[in-house]
Amino acid sequence: MTTVLGQRLLRREDAEILTGEAKYVDDLAIPGALWLALVRSPVARARVRSIDTSAAVASPGVVAVYTGEDLAGEWVAPLPVALTATPDQKVPAHYPLTSGTVNYVGDPVAVVVATTRQAANDALAGVVVDYDELPAVVDLEDSLSDRVVIHEDLGTNASYTWPLQPDEAAVDAAFASAAHTVKERFIQQRLIPSAMEPRGAAAVPAPFGGTYTLYTSTQIPHILRVLLALTLGISETKIRVVAPAVGGGFGAKLNIYPEEVLCLALARKLKQPVRWTETRSENTQASIHGRGQVQDIELAADAEGKVTAVRVKLIGDMGAYFRLLTPAIPILGGFLYHGVYDIPNYSFSCTSVFTNLNPTDAYRGAGRPEASYAIERCMDSLAAQMGKDPADIRRINFIPRFDNGHATAAGLSFDSGNYEPALDKALEIVGYEGLRKEQTQRRESGSTKHLGIGLSSYMEICGLAPSRIMAALGAVAGGWESATVRVLPTGKVEVVTGTTPHGQAHETCWAMIVAEKLGCAPDDVEVLHSDTAISPHGLDTYGSRSLAVGGTAVALGCDKIIAKARAIAAHQMEVAEGDLEFANGAFSVKGTPEKTMPMAGVAFAAFQAHNLPDGMEPNLTAETSYDPPNFTFPFGTHVCVVEVDEETGRVDLLNYVAVDDCGNQVNPLIVEGQVHGGIVQGLGQALFEEAAYDENGNLLTSTLADYLVPSAAEMPNFTLDSTVTPSPSNPLGAKGVGEAGTIAAAQAAINAIVDALRPLGVNDVRMPASPQRVWTAIQEAKGA
Amino acid sequence: MTVNGSTDEHEVEPRLLLVFYLREVLGLTGTKIGCDTTSCGACTVLLDGESVKSCTMFAVQADGADITTIEGLAGADGEFHRMQQAFHENHGLQCGYCTAGMVMAAVSLLEEHPNPTEADVREGLEGNLCRCTGYHNIVKSVLAAAEAGR
Numbered sequence: 049m050t051t052v053l054g055q056r057l058l059r060r061e062d063a064e065i066l067t068g069e070a071k072y073v074d075d076l077a078i079p080g081a082l083w084l085a086l087v088r089s090p091v092a093r094a095r096v097r098s099i100d101t102s103a104a105v106a107s108p109g110v111v112a113v114y115t116g117e118d119l120a121g122e123w124v125a126p127l128p129v130a131l132t133a134t135p136d137q138k139v140p141a142h143y144p145l146t147s148g149t150v151n152y153v154g155d156p157v158a159v160v161v162a163t164t165r166q167a168a169n170d171a172l173a174g175v176v177v178d179y180d181e182l183p184a185v186v187d188l189e190d191s192l193s194d195r196v197v198i199h200e201d202l203g204t205n206a207s208y209t210w211p212l213q214p215d216e217a218a219v220d221a222a223f224a225s226a227a228h229t230v231k232e233r234f235i236q237q238r239l240i241p242s243a244m245e246p247r248g249a250a251a252v253p254a255p256f257g258g259t260y261t262l263y264t265s266t267q268i269p270h271i272l273r274v275l276l277a278l279t280l281g282i283s284e285t286k287i288r289v290v291a292p293a294v295g296g297g298f299g300a301k302l303n304i305y306p307e308e309v310l311c312l313a314l315a316r317k318l319k320q321p322v323r324w325t326e327t328r329s330e331n332t333q334a335s336i337h338g339r340g341q342v343q344d345i346e347l348a349a350d351a352e353g354k355v356t357a358v359r360v361k362l363i364g365d366m367g368a369y370f371r372l373l374t375p376a377i378p379i380l381g382g383f384l385y386h387g388v389y390d391i392p393n394y395s396f397s398c399t400s401v402f403t404n405l406n407p408t409d410a411y412r413g414a415g416r417p418e419a420s421y422a423i424e425r426c427m428d429s430l431a432a433q434m435g436k437d438p439a440d441i442r443r444i445n446f447i448p449r450f451d452n453g454h455a456t457a458a459g460l461s462f463d464s465g466n467y468e469p470a471l472d473k474a475l476e477i478v479g480y481e482g483l484r485k486e487q488t489q490r491r492e493s494g495s496t497k498h499l500g501i502g503l504s505s506y507m508e509i510c511g512l513a514p515s516r517i518m519a520a521l522g523a524v525a526g527g528w529e530s531a532t533v534r535v536l537p538t539g540k541v542e543v544v545t546g547t548t549p550h551g552q553a554h555e556t557c558w559a560m561i562v563a564e565k566l567g568c569a570p571d572d573v574e575v576l577h578s579d580t581a582i583s584p585h586g587l588d589t590y591g592s593r594s595l596a597v598g599g600t601a602v603a604l605g606c607d608k609i610i611a612k613a614r615a616i617a618a619h620q621m622e623v624a625e626g627d628l629e630f631a632n633g634a635f636s637v638k639g640t641p642e643k644t645m646p647m648a649g650v651a652f653a654a655f656q657a658h659n660l661p662d663g664m665e666p667n668l669t670a671e672t673s674y675d676p677p678n679f680t681f682p683f684g685t686h687v688c689v690v691e692v693d694e695e696t697g698r699v700d701l702l703n704y705v706a707v708d709d710c711g712n713q714v715n716p717l718i719v720e721g722q723v724h725g726g727i728v729q730g731l732g733q734a735l736f737e738e739a740a741y742d743e744n745g746n747l748l749t750s751t752l753a754d755y756l757v758p759s760a761a762e763m764p765n766f767t768l769d770s771t772v773t774p775s776p777s778n779p780l781g782a783k784g785v786g787e788a789g790t791i792a793a794a795q796a797a798i799n800a801i802v803d804a805l806r807p808l809g810v811n812d813v814r815m816p817a818s819p820q821r822v823w824t825a826i827q828e829a830k831g832a
Numbered sequence: 833m834t835v836n837g838s839t840d841e842h843e844v845e846p847r848l849l850l851v852f853y854l855r856e857v858l859g860l861t862g863t864k865i866g867c868d869t870t871s872c873g874a875c876t877v878l879l880d881g882e883s884v885k886s887c888t889m890f891a892v893q894a895d896g897a898d899i900t901t902i903e904g905l906a907g908a909d910g911e912f913h914r915m916q917q918a919f920h921e922n923h924g925l926q927c928g929y930c931t932a933g934m935v936m937a938a939v940s941l942l943e944e945h946p947n948p949t950e951a952d953v954r955e956g957l958e959g960n961l962c963r964c965t966g967y968h969n970i971v972k973s974v975l976a977a978a979e980a981g982r
Binding site (some may be wrong): 728 | 855862863864865867902906912920927961964965966967969971
């Protein structure tokens with residue numbers, strides 16, 4: 049009777065977006081709202097000698113100007129950090145406005161409140177801040193040296209060193225007896241997530257009622273409500289957080305930001321609505337950045353090329369302070385540096401350091417793209433060193449197929465995996481053998497247009513998260529998800545989810561799950577979300593968790609509905625529950641199929657409550673919270689084909705094939721869309737994107753004219769396919785797909801570029817592989 | 833100026849950008865602002881039938897012009913324009929923030945090139961950034977709309 053799951057249902061979200069009806073935060077009309085504009089530090093590190101606000105206060109339309117000292121009484125706690133990596137983790141004090149010092153370009157030092165957006169911005173120039181500039185730290189190894197200690201009270205720039213070293217002696221022994229070793233250093237450049245909608249927030253108080261509504265461009269209204277209550281000392285019951293239409297997140301809206309706290313604090317103080325919308329240059333400077341790691345990775349392998357050990361040492365760039373998940377990001381990747389390979393000995397450690405740069409945090413993939421990049425680049429290095437084909441080196445190292453649990457050397461249990469078929473399929477689609485022949489022909493002909501083929505057999509951790517494992521990792525919160533399913537008197541269904549979609553089509557897909565379970569039409573299901581007054585429980589959307597955890601909660605809620613409905617139907621039909629079967633939206637008596645009661649009839653009976661079993665509560669409603677027993681581990685193989693011009697360093701993307709395994713798919717149309725977008729973000733990192741700073745900590749890429757988000761003109765079409773290895777971690781068998789493309793793509797591209805240029809002696813090209821970088825790598829190889 | 837068929841007159845500050853006029857004076861918030869540098873195209877509207885980035889024009893420069901925004905694209909009966917239909921049928925949008933600008937730019941593109949190749953579409957949309965779709969399905973949508981228009 050499976051009829052809905054797996055269909056390419058078109059999105060119900062589209063109509064209101066395609067007509068301009070959908071309202072994002074800045075689109076909301078809020079009568080009487082005051083506007084904020086933030087005075088931000090133009091220098092990377094300084095003592096603030098004085099702040100003169102008098103000219104700004106006198107500026108037309110200005111209501112008030114506040115410094116950090118002025119507002120110190122508004123906070124009951126600093127901005128929170130959700131993870132304690134080690135007991136001795138160093139955490140710098142961090143409040144919505146700084147007091148006394150600034151530590152990155154963009155650090156907010158004062159706030160102007162005015163009657164219009166323009167008036168607030170006009171008054172910024174009237175706030176005169178006297179900065180006593182101090183030396184800034186922008187380089188990770190320089191930071192580690194403690195030549196300059198950024199936060200003097202912490203005594204060091206290193207926040208923590210987190211080891212995952214189950215058996216160092218065994219790792220050392222594996223290296224000592226290795227036939228081949230590989231040693232690489234990779235730089236994960238800083239990236240700017242660049243959701244197309246800049247952030248925005250609007251706090252609306254009811255001064256006499258004592259309640260506050262915060263509309264904000266966030267992925268996490270539920271988590272934010274808790275954090276706002278803790279930060280501002282407002283009862284959680286008095287705060288309602290609404291995420292209206294949200295224009296992309298990619299991890300950058302998975303936070304509690306100063307502007308959100310300021311809007312709410314100033315709405316409380318001024319008893320008027322207060323709002324703020326980010327400009328793009330504020331976004332690039334002061335909304336979180338992603339990546340920012342120096343990765344030292346070594347492989348040991350035996351004479352056949354079987355990898356026997358992996359050893360990784362990271363330096364993680366935290367930036368100037370911690371935001372919500374800053375210290376967690378390198379750790380999340382720390383379990384995955386063996387990739388999809390059966391590597392018995394594992395050693396990982398990460399030292400995370402502060403710099404005078406914008407704080408880093410979760411950006412699509414968050415730790416996992418870095419891990420996948422490093423191991424996949426090294427597998428190619430090993431193959432090259434041994435004169436093997438990159439596909440062959442992967443095949444001999446893959447963990448063999450398993451359907452329910454594989455204990456990894458890093459200490460996790462992978463859910464299910466079958467890696468070789470995805471590789472085979474990808475190679476077949478791309479025409480691998482033919483490409484290798486063409487590559488050889490070009491090389492033999494002396495062509496300067498080199499063909500490169502890059503493989504990436506990636507691996508990720510999704511389905512965040514089993515709450516007990518989160519606790520073991522030092523996370524403050526767990527990782528369950530909640531759902532409420534209500535079958536209304538008319539038979540229509542309302543589903544309340546704790547996930548918070550911002551482009552991922554949860555409304556369409558959750559309705560499909562309900563339709564499949566309850567036997568109704570998807571159009572009969574309404575999905576409610578993203579408003580704490582409507583969906584009080586939730587842990588929101590990030591880490592490719594929504595389907596595997598939130599979708600499962602919806603499915604389990606439906607199971608509860610069916611169980612209750614069965615009892616009511618049995619009572620009304622005067623048969624035993626065990627004599628009923630439920631199919632196509634109706635209960636029927638086994639052996640007497642003409643005797644039926646549809647779910648809608650049961651719902652009406654539950655609403656009437658005239659004739660329910662003794663002691664049964666009226667209404668056909670079920671609430672559930674689902675805490676998964678394990679993560680999910682999606683995987684796949686991507687193949688990128690490039691042409692590299694030896695004379696100019698230009699890289700052309702000729703073809704891109706992705707075979708992903710995200711377990712069972714609810715809606716392949718949505719899966720493909722997620723993969724397409726993810727790939728382009730990965731290719732963006734590989735080829736174009738870098739949050740570049742100068743040696744004084746000034747951001748050189750503060751606009752979309754300088755920070756090169758790929759456009760349609762630079763990107764190819766993609767050929768997608770999939771394998772399906774259901775996850776045993778949840779009853780849907782789903783694994784998650786939101787980050788897969790980004791986790792897979794960067795190393796596919798760089799492997800392809802290096803594959804093209806290996807005969808010239810090029811073994812690595814640093815990301816982003818701009819024509820200049822590629823050309824320089826060629827020249828250096830030739831000169832060496 | 834005439835916006836989506838209705839003519840309005842307002843006195844505006846000389847520095848008021850067209851996009852703020854549309855959004856804040858007329859309340860037509862379907863047109864978005866995504867950058868400060870004319871890079872992203874989220875604010876694209878049609879001015880006398882041609883696509884312009886409304887963050888790059890002062891409202892006064894559009895005095896007397898005929899503007900179409902995303903709100904004015906569907907037929908009077910609510911029927912989708914073929915470009916809207918094509919974006920829907922080909923999953924050409926996710927978060928939706930770039931969509932209004934992307935659709936308006938695509939409408940203008942097909943006015944100029946009724947039979948574009950894939951490369952024409954990709955080049956024609958170069959000034960409109962999307963961070964969700966990877967462009968694959970946007971390009972497919974525009975080609976489908978071109979096909980539907982033949």
